[in-house]
């Protein structure tokens with residue numbers, strides 16, 4: 001069950017990478033197991049710093065169902081949610097969050113603010129860290145993305161240095 005939905009989220013992460021977005025993908029499932037929404041990050045595309053995959057699926061599902069509370073739903077995401085997304089997950093009353101890769105730098109579930117453990121958090125979903133295949137694949141696609149971006153930046157830098165010495 002977990003792995004099927006994480007596989008869908010992973011596909012969204014991969015297509016996000018093709019759009020030059022940080023490859024994170026999410027799907028939101030209704031209590032009866034139907035797919036409510038699927039998305040990857042669209043921060044660059046929408047020029048929206050809040051367009052994380054989790055926020056996009058929450059918005060899409062709420063619009064689809066015509067309700068602001070996604071009671072009983074489950075969110076599957078390839079990366080540990082950040083503080084913003086953890087807040088949105090709590091506001092949306094999502095029942096369960098399954099995430100794959102851990103994010104020691106920006107995560108807010110196991111790391112940093114540990115949002116759901118705070119007394120000011122009034123709705124705590126069940127949290128599942130899915131270890132294994134999808135954890136390593138999700139981390140891998142992120143590593144490859146940032147490695148490629150670093151080398152592109154280096155090439156750009158070299159190119160601009162080259163052009164400045166030409167002048």
Ligand SMILES: [Zn+2]
Pocket residue numbers: 052054081082083084085086
């Ligand atoms: Zn986020």
